[in-house]
Amino acid sequence: MIEEKTFQKIYSKALNFVSDIPRTRKEVLDRLDRYVFKLTLDSEDKYELKLSVLTLLEEDGLINDERYVRDFINNFKLSSKPRSIRKIKYFLFKKGITSDLIERxxxxxxxxxxTGNIEKELNKAVSRYSGLEGYQLRSKLTSYLLRKGYxxxxVYNVVDTFLGVK
Known part of the structure; x- marks a missing residue:
């Protein structure tokens, strides 16, 4: 049986954790594991405590994976640092977001x-390869952009358009 005092202590720690920046369900679960690990409860009570704290946070609207993904993508569009869709998928997957939600x-x-982000990266990369021309320049630029995850x-369309091949 979980004491009210223990529940309130863990809930306040979790509340403090989610109050700074938006968090995903997985991040909160991982943090709750760290909080509950030190308690002298059996594993069933620990699981019940984590689940009840998580449910309460979700009911309060403090944890919402859909909102997290939407906000992250909106920030990506406004960001001055270009990122590929592949990097965004990897980051969100690492945060515990399901692939269905990410794709949707x-x-x-x-x-x-x-395409705009590829062009930004391309403009930055051109100065590095200023001594190269033709095939070598195209090869260096495309491999650079492909390594970035685009x-x-x-990549081939934007680089060819940029170099005047198309």
């Missing part, structure tokens, strides 16, 4: 946003 939210994102077809 990213489908709302226009392809022109990623889609191959988009």
């Amino acid at each position: 939210e990213l489908s709302l994102l226009e392809g022109s946003v990623e 889609d191959g077809d988009m």
Whole structure:
């Protein structure tokens, strides 16, 4: 049986954790594991405590994975640092977001946003390879952008357009 005092202590720690910045369900669960690990409760009570704290946080609207993904993607669009869709997927997956939710939210994102990011990265990279021309320049630029995680077809189209090949 879980004491009210123990519940309030863990809940206040979790509340403090989610109050700073938006968190995903997985992040909060991982943090609750750290908080509950030190308690002298059996594993069933620990699980029940984590679940009840998590449920209460979700009911209060402090944890919402859909809102987290939507906000992250909106911040991505406004960010001055370009990122590929692949990097965004990896980051969100690492945060415990399901691939279905990631795909659904990213489908709302226009392809022109990623093309614009490729162009930003391309403009930065051109100065590095200023001594190269033709095939060597195209090869260096495309491999650089592909390493950044951008889609191959988009990279080739943008680089070819930039170099005047198309």
